[in-house]
Every structure is written in C-alpha cells, then in structure tokens.
Amino acid sequence: xxxxxxxxxxxxxxxxxxxxxxxxxxxxxxxxxxxxxxxxxxxxxxxxxxxxxxxxxxxxxxxxxxxxxxxxxxxxxxxxxxxxxxxxxxxxxxxxxxxxxxxxxxxxxxxxxxxxxxxxxxxxxxxxxxxxxxxxxxxxxxxxxxxxxxxxxxxxxxxxxxxxxxxxxxxxxxxxxxxxxxxxxxxxxxxxxxxxxxxxxxxxxxxxxxxxxxxxxxxxxxxxxxxxxxxxxxxxxxxxxxxxxxxxxxxxxxxxxxxxxxxxxxxxxxxxxxxxxxxxxxxxxxxxxxxxxxxxxxxxxxxxxxxxxxxxxxxxxxxxxxxxxxxxxxxxxxxxxxxxxxxxxxxxxxxxxxxxxxxxxxxxxxxxxxxxxxxxxxxxxxxxxxxxxxxxxxxxxxxxxxxxxxxxxxxxxxxxxxxxxxxxxxxxxxxxxxxxxxxxxxxxxxxxxxxxxxxxxxxxxxxxxxxxxxxxxxxxxxxxxxxxxxxxxxxxxxxxxxxxxxxxxxx
Numbered sequence: 392x393x394x395x396x397x398x399x400x401x402x403x404x405x406x407x408x409x410x411x412x413x414x415x416x417x418x419x420x421x422x423x424x425x426x427x428x429x430x431x432x433x434x435x436x437x438x439x440x441x442x443x444x445x446x447x448x449x450x451x452x453x454x455x456x457x458x459x460x461x462x463x464x465x466x467x468x469x470x471x472x473x474x475x476x477x478x479x480x481x482x483x484x485x486x487x488x489x490x491x492x493x494x495x496x497x498x499x500x501x502x503x504x505x506x507x508x509x510x511x512x513x514x515x516x517x518x519x520x521x522x523x524x525x526x527x528x529x530x531x532x533x534x535x536x537x538x539x540x541x542x543x544x545x546x547x548x549x550x551x552x553x554x555x556x557x558x559x560x561x562x563x564x565x566x567x568x569x570x571x572x573x574x575x576x577x578x579x580x581x582x583x584x585x586x587x588x589x590x591x592x593x594x595x596x597x598x599x600x601x602x603x604x605x606x607x608x609x610x611x612x613x614x615x616x617x618x619x620x621x622x623x624x625x626x627x628x629x630x631x632x633x634x635x636x637x638x639x640x641x642x643x644x645x646x647x648x649x650x651x652x653x654x655x656x657x658x659x660x661x662x663x664x665x666x667x668x669x670x671x672x673x674x675x676x677x678x679x680x681x682x683x684x685x686x687x688x689x690x691x692x693x694x695x696x697x698x699x700x701x702x703x704x705x706x707x708x709x710x711x712x713x714x715x716x717x718x719x720x721x722x723x724x725x726x727x728x729x730x731x732x733x734x735x736x737x738x739x740x741x742x743x744x745x746x747x748x749x750x751x752x753x754x755x756x757x758x759x760x761x762x763x764x765x766x767x768x769x770x771x772x773x774x775x776x777x778x779x780x781x782x783x784x785x786x787x788x789x790x791x792x793x794x795x796x797x798x799x800x801x802x803x804x805x806x807x808x809x810x811x812x813x814x815x816x817x818x819x820x821x822x823x824x825x826x827x828x829x830x831x832x833x834x835x836x837x838x839x840x841x842x843x844x845x846x847x848x849x850x851x852x853x854x855x856x857x858x859x860x861x862x863x864x865x866x867x868x869x870x871x872x873x874x875x876x877x878x879x880x881x882x883x884x885x886x887x888x889x890x891x892x893x894x895x896x897x898x
Contacts, residue, residue, distance in 0.1 A: 487519050489892070494767035494775050494863060494883070495650040498641065501668045502655075503634035505691040506530030506731025510631035511643040514620040516572025516610065522643040524621060525569040526628050527687070528597060533731045535564035535605065536700035538707050540724035546576035547586045547616070548606040549723060555602040561696030564729065565599040567687060568621065569607045571644050571672075575616035576608075576722040585618040592622040596629060607685050607725045609646055609672060641670040644685055647892055648674045648768055654760035658692075658753040661746045663736035665692040667757050673765040674716070684711070686726040686761055692750060693732035694739050701742035702754060703728045710758035713790075714881045715797050716769035717889070766881045771888025774806045775864040776881070783876035788825045790878035792871065795823035803885035811856035813841035820869060831872025837865060 506529055514524040537556060539549045556564075568589055575582045590604040597604075608616060641651030655668045673684030694702075707726060732738065739747055767775055778797050783789035796802055796819040805812040813834045820827060830845040836859050840848035859865060 489647065489649050491649045492768045493773055496764060496767060498638050498651050498653050499655050501637040501653055502666065504666050504668050504689045504731065505634075505733035506533060507689045507691075507729070508632040508634055509636035509640050510628045510633065511636065511639045512624050512628035512631065514570060514572075514624050516570055516617075516620065522639070523571040524624060524628065525567070525640050525643045526593075526625075526632070527567040527640070527689075528632055529565055529567075529689075529729055530731045530733055531563060531565070533564050533729055534694055534696040534699050535561045535727060535729050536696055536703045537605075537725065537727040538703055539726075540722060542722045542724070544577050544612075544722045546574055546608065546723045547578055547582035548575060548608045549725060550583065551586045551590070551606050552725065552727070555605070559602050561700065563599075563603060564605060565603040566593050566597055567605045567607070567727065567729075568593055569644050569685065569687070570610075570616070570621060571608075571646055572610040573614050573616050574608050574610045574612045574723050575614070576612045578613070578615045581615045585616040588618045589616075589621050592625055596625055605727055607687075607723070607727070609644065609685055609723055612722060637668060637670060640687075641672070644670070644672040646672065646674070647770055648672050650768060652761055652764040652768070654757045654764075656753040656757050658750040660692055660734075660736040660739065660750055663734055665690055665734045665736050665750065667692075667750075667753055669757050669761055671761040671765065674768045674770050684724060684726075684765055686711070686758075687729075688727070688754075688757065688761075689729040689731065690750075690754075691731050691734035692736055692739070693734065694730040694747075698740055698742040698744075698747075699728055699730055702751065705742075706751075706755045706758050709755060710762040711765075713879060714762045714766050715794060716766060716772070716883055717798070717885070763881055766883050769883035769889075770892045771886040771890075772883035773863065773886060774860075774884040776806060776883060777866045777879060778882060779866065779868045779877065779879045780871065781868065781877045782831070782870040782872045782874060783878070784826045784874045785876040786878055787876070788874075789871075789876040790880065792820055792823040792825050792827075792869070793878050793880040795819045796867070796869070797880045797882035800885055803882070806860065806884035807886045809857065809860050811836050811841065811853075811860045813856075816867065816869065817842065820871060825871075826873050828872035831870070833870045833872075835868045836860060 508528040510526045511522045512524045512526070513520070513522050516523045535556060537552060539553055540546075575585065578585075586606050587601065590601040590606060593599075593604045594601050637653055638651060641653050645651065651670070652672065653668070653670045655666070658665050658667060667688065667690045669686060669688035671684050671686035703726065711726065737746070742751075763775075766772070776797075778793050780789040780793040780796075783792060796816055799815065799819040801815045802812075802819055805815050813836070816834050817832065820832065828845075832842065832845055833840065833848075834842040836856055839852065839855055839859060840850055841856065842848055842851075
C-alpha cells in the first residue's frame with residue numbers, strides 16, 4: 392500500500408502497470424500478436440486466457456488456494472502447494488493491531504528455487520520491531536522481465552527498473568532489493584539518487600553492475616528513501632542469504648497486509664521438472680491494470696528474456712489486471728519475473744515454443760493465485776466476490792462492466808451488509824457506458840436469478856438471496872444481452888474497517 396505523508400493530502404490516484412514491448416514493460420501484447428508468435432494451436436489457448444481467466448487458469452491449471460466453493464462451502468485442494476503455518480504465525484503484520492483477514496489462506500510450503508538466495512532484515516523504516524528489507528541474489532546468467540505502473544507520478548525504483556531492464560535487455564540480473572515503509576515516490580532527483588546509491592552498494596558486494604540490481608519500494612508517498620538504512624545493513628543481511636526463506640520474504644514486504652502471500656507450482660519442460668515460486672504484497676489501493684502491489688516470481692527454468700517478457704506481459708492481463716479492492720492505483724506497482732536457468736531444462740527462446748505449454752499454464756496459475764490473495768486481504772474485507780459479465784459486445788466491454796460493478800461503493804457496501812441489492816448491480820451496469828440491451832439483462836447471485844430479461848425474475852426469492860450473500864465467498868453473474876464477450880473480475884466488500892485503516896494510516 393502506498394500513500395502520502397503528512398502534511399501532504401492523501402493520494403488516491405494509482406495507475407496501473409501495463410507491460411512493455413521491451414523488458415521495461417509498457418503495454419501488453421495483443422491476442423493477435425501472441426497468436427502470430429506462437430502458432431495456431433497454442434495461440435488459441437493463449438487467446439482463450441484473455442477471454443476467460445477463470446477457465447484458463449483455475450479450471451485448466453487447477454491451482455486454487457483454499458478457496459471455498461460458492462455452492463458447498465468446502466475448501467478446494469491447492470495444486471503443488473501444501474499449507475505451512477497459519478497466516479497469523481508468519482510474523483507481525485505491516486501495521487500493528489490489524490486483525491488477520493477472515494478470508495486469509497495459509498502460506499504454502501515453497502521449496503528452494505535453484506539459483507535464488509533470499510535474506511531479510513530490519514532497516515528501520517518502521518518504528519515498531521519488524522523486518523522491512525528484502526534481499527534476493529540470483530545466479531549468473533539469470534534472465535529478468537517485468538511490468539510496471541503507468542502512474543503519472545511513478546516512483547524512483549520503478550523508473551530505475553524500467554531503465555535498467557531496457558539497457559541490459561533483461562540479461563544477467565543478479566539482485567533484487569525491496570524495502571517496506573517508504574515508497575520513494577514523488578521524490579525527484581534525491582529519490583533517484585538514493586536508488587542509485589543502493590544499487591551501487593549492492594553491485595560492489597555482489598561483484599556485478601548497477602544495472603544488474605533491481606529495486607522496489609512500498610509505503611508512504613513523498614518521503615525520500617533514506618538509503619543509508621539499507622546500505623548500512625547490507626553486510627549483515629548478506630550473511631543471512633539462504634535458499635529457503637520465501638515465507639520470511641513475503642512477511643518483510645508487507646505494509647497493511649494482514650497475512651503473507653505466496654504461491655508455488657511445478658511444471659515440465661521437455662521432460663525436465665522446473666519450479667515456479669512467487670510472493671506478493673498488497674491490501675489496499677488495489678485496482679485492475681496491474682493491481683496495486685509488488686510481486687516477485689522466480690523459476691529455475693532457462694528462458695530467454697524476450698520470451699520471459701512476453702509471458703509476464705500476457706498473463707498480467709488475466710491475473711493481476713482482473714482484481715480490484717477499491718479502484719485506486721499505485722505509483723509503485725511492480726511485477727518482476729526471474730528465470731535462473733539452473734533446473735537442467737533446455738533453454739527456451741520463444742514464448743510460443745511447444746515445450747513451454749505446461750510452464751505457461753502453471754505460470755498463469757501462480758500469478759492468479761497471488762492476485763486472488765490480494766483481494767482476500769483487501770483492507771477490512773469480509774467477502775470474496777467473483778463477478779462475471781457475459782453477453783457483452785467484446786471481452787474488453789465485458790471487463791469494463793465487471794470492473795464498474797466491482798468498484799461501485801454502493802455495490803460493495805451492500806455486499807458488506809449482506810444485502811443482495813441487485814438494483815445496485817443494474818445501476819453499475821448502466822453507468823459503465825458500454826452497449827447493453829436493457830430488455831435482456833439478467834442478474835444472478837450464484838444460481839439464483841434476481842432479474843431476467845430486463846425485469847425482476849419470476850422466481851425471485853428474497854430469503855434465498857439473503858442466505859446466499861451471508862457466505863464469506865459468493866458469485867454474481869450478469870448477462871447484458873448484446874454479444875458473446877465475457878470477463879471475470881474478483882473483488883471484496885467495503886466495510887467500516889477500510890475507512891478506519893485508511894483514516895489513520897500515518898498516525
């Protein structure tokens with residue numbers, strides 16, 4: 392979460408990250424571009440991922456983290472990720488006194504990823520006793536790719552990563568440094584100089600170039616990074632580097648998060664098993680188009696930077712771009728993907744290589760897993776809601792309608808009050824300013840019709856609706872009756888706790 396310091400007013404504007412055509416991503420490839428690159432059969436699979444992320448990632452890959460079924464309430468199995476300790480046991484939350492989200496899921500067991508070493512430490516960006524610094528070291532020859540916020544203000548670490556990935560082509564990235572508690576955004580040249588000094592210090596310790604060091608920050612906007620807090624702790628933190636510290640890494644980057652977030656899967660590339668692991672942070676200031684978060688994913692597969700960039704750009708669209716907590720967007724959004732090449736699998740140079748089929752599927756599943764955890768940890772959230780729009784003019788139109796519903800304060804407060812107020816959903820559909828056929832609009836809560844063919848449904852049952860929305864997790868689906876476009880967005884409710892958390896964020 393990234394917000395403004397006193398005495399400046401709070402920032403509400405966050406724009407999201409869209410991937411770039413170069414390693415410093417700026418815009419994601421279109422479905423047509425992907426189809427042209429990877430060929431017809433693989434292209435159809437990837438294009439379907441853009442149309443229906445639920446089908447593409449959850450049903451096809453099967454990785455769904457302890458999410459209760461909307462009809463039965465029974466927990467579903469998590470693919471290749473066994474629960475470790477409960478979220479509350481993973482370390483202090485970013486902000487003292489916050490209760491763990493009732494929608495939280497356990498941190499998975501994540502084994503070492505060959506070529507990745509991790510260490511955490513306390514740099515002192517927070518007054519209370521907690522780790523707030525993450526250091527990751529990668530094997531020589533590691534490829535990297537990323538997508539970043541397109542926010543008009545941006546931040547010094549985002550600028551740094553985009554520039555260095557463009558300069559290096561994503562080749563041989565050796566380190567990542569992350570701090571929580573200071574966003575280093577809207578800090579001008581002093582903020583940029585602070586990032587450069589950290590990269591220089593890390594480069595000297597790891598015997599690599601400045602540009603081989605990636606940076607990320609999260610916290611309060613408008614405060615210049617005190618780089619001495621990081622550089623003075625480098626020697627100690629370096630001594631802690633280990634291959635097995637994913638849970639600690641996820642905890643160290645938390646701000647108002649109430650539980651650490653991680654995901655893990657294995658895939659096959661030409662008969663060789665490869666591992667994919669990731670962590671992310673985010674709780675408030677979350678919206679589609681990159682969400683609002685930091686996410687770091689690593690694999691021991693050997694994948695060339697250009698192919699890695701294509702994959703992260705594509706799957707950001709179907710995962711992090713399909714979740715929203717409050718509609719606000721960040722200055723610091725960063726998703727970095729690292730491939731160490733230490734698994735023994737052959738090196739892949741094209742995103743559409745058939746040998747990558749299973750890897751593509753599992754990578755998308757890991758990213759979606761992480762994205763859904765952001766919603767589960769939405770500030771003050773008590774409801775996890777999947778909103779699907781069908782019958783739209785296009786997938787893009789469907790997504791805009793779904794976002795409008797998901798981000799409506801009236802809809803979200805109705806969810807919080809366990810009120811199946813379908814009229815508010817119809818209101819949100821209409822104000823999305825997308826083509827709809829009023830005479831054909833239908834609204835469902837789970838399998839229960841609230842409206843059908845432009846009218847209240849003949850089988851409308853208020854009592855059944857009320858029982859349904861008392862669940863912690865439920866689904867809303869809308870058909871707007873003009874075409875075949877569909878999209879899914881995941882969101883949460885809006886509660887008094889959201890106001891409390893944001894009202895005293897800096898106090």
